[in-house]
Amino acid sequence: MKEGVGGKMRLILSGAAPLSPSVEIVTCAHVLQGYEYYKREDLIKEVLVDGWFHTGDIGEWQPDGSMKIIDRKKNMFKLSQGEYVSVENLETIFSLVPSIDSIWVYGNSFESFLVAVVNPNKESLEQWAVENGVSGDFSTICENPKTNAYILGELLRIAKEKKLTGFEIVKAVHIDAVPFDMERDLLTPTFKKKRAQFLKYYQSVVNGMYKSK
Known part of the structure; x- marks a missing residue:
């Protein structure tokens, strides 16, 4: 791989996403993780506090003294009973x-439990509908209480x-x-979920799911 990029590469800058350890090994180049808000002094001041850079990552100390990034703080939330939920792990x-x-x-x-909004697989769900006597077009199938169950x-x-665990189970x-x-502003151009926008868009749906339990 080193020769594939010219054979003279000495430095790699990585940012925005995790980099596989194998990349650093096979290129024989020094790897630096880059964090910078270009020409955004307001955001820089927000994340640089008392000389420490707050990345928003959650770390776990390893036996050898190194730190492993295991999650993102913004993608975790606490339920009413005090349990923390790693939402991306559950979605996977x-x-x-x-x-x-x-x-x-x-x-x-x-709230003490989780709820969810699902995009079903059209082919799989339509096949299930045929086998279980649920009629109608795809939208109608999705609205059927039997489908929900x-x-x-x-x-x-x-x-x-x-x-x-019990608190990680979706109840509605x-x-x-x-x-x-992206048309509804639910996804970024790289298809990551805009969680705040999801809540804004589905707020009435979420309220209804919690009221139904």
């Missing part, structure tokens, strides 16, 4: 369900399979036939 697990294309999981410190059951199944779900998209 729940996305293993074949009938789910994408999922947004939500909770807050005023099925998706919720699938989330519970994978939660048990992956040995999730809303099925949206329209995929999460």
Whole structure:
């Protein structure tokens, strides 16, 4: 790989996302992690406090004295009973369900359980509908209470399979036939979820799920 980039590379700057350790090894170059808000003094002052740079990452000390980044602070929240939830980890697990294309999981410190909005897999869900006597077009299938119960059951199944704890189990779900998209400002250009925008867009849905339990 070193020769593939010219053979003279001595320094690599990495930013915005984790870099695989293998990249540093095979290039034989020194790797620096870059953090900088270009021409944004307001943001720089916000993250530089008393000489310390607050990255927003959550770290875990390793036996050899090094620190491993294990999560992002903004992607964790605390439920009313005091338990912390790593939302991206849960979304990765729940996305293993074949009938789910994408999922947004939500909770807050005023509630004791999680709720979610799901984009179902069209082909998988339509096949399930045929086998279970649920008629109508895709949108109608998504709105059917039997479909909701099925998706919720699938989330519970994978939660048990992956040995999730009780507070990590989704207790209510809303099925949206329209995929999460940038047009509704739900995703960044790199397809990351804009969590604050998700809550704003689905606020009434979230309120309804909590009231139903």
